[in-house]
Amino acid sequence: MRPKSDRSAEIRAQKRIARQYRSLGYDVVERPEPRQLPDFMRDTAPDLVAHSATDNVVVEIKRHATLKGSNDLVGLAERVSGRPDWRFELIVLADEDGPPPSDHGPLIAKARAAAEAGLLDVACLSLLPILAAILRGVARAYGVRLADAPARRLVEELSFRGVLPEPLVDQCLAALAVGDRLTQDGSGSEPPSRVEFEALAQACDTLRHLA
Incomplete structure (x- = not known):
């Protein structure tokens, strides 16, 4: 109780x-x-x-x-x-006997505001480091000694350990693929869609409580 x-x-x-x-x-x-x-x-x-x-x-x-x-x-x-x-x-x-957890909520809200303004590429690029930070927090919380590994490696390890359910794994990998496209192709890359942004934002929202 x-x-x-x-x-x-x-x-x-x-x-x-x-x-x-x-x-x-x-x-x-x-x-x-x-x-x-x-x-x-x-x-x-x-x-x-x-x-x-x-x-x-x-x-x-x-x-x-x-x-x-x-x-x-x-x-x-x-x-x-x-x-x-x-x-x-x-x-x-926050726990009364411990420090408050990192709150990425305001940053996610700012990204949503950018998306509403039509700046989907800016919104997605701002969420990618947040997703990586949340994944590192989840890894630390579950004792995964790969907290400094790339985000995709963390998703794979957390999936292997049963921390992340399969639908969330798929969502994270799809979000990271969008990030790869934006960061590797430069100005010639296809801009992200609203659906892709929402998938990225929802992955961040769902992961937040696991950290």
Whole structure:
């Protein structure tokens, strides 16, 4: 059972995030019941779901110490990210007895803003080092002694150890292939598509909670 102070911190964070989304015009349901969830999420229990005309957000709030090995979160993130106009957001609370984890969320948000402005090449190039950094964090968290290896090698090793599920492995490798094309071909390379950017951004979002 989690300490009462941990759960209290999660509830405070939930209330704060709910207020933020409501201030942006979203309809927010905190701790939704199964009947309040779409069919593809009926067997889940997210902390919060926010809806707007063009965006649907599933929010989970966790302590950093509880994340390692949380395969249920990976499954939920994959399930949500596969749906049009749905996205998964993980809020990581710092452990009271340890340093806060690296938060790549603001950097990913900036990349999304660049993509919305039509700068897909800039957005993808800004996400590639973030993806590599998150992979290094996952490797360290799982005791993989290859933290300084290239990103593709880390994906292969984490896949071999069963840390990354196959769909996430495929997503990461596809994202890295986009990066290879952009960095190797220079100005003559084919610009990334919105689908390719979203795959890269979703890979970053899904990996974040494993680090």
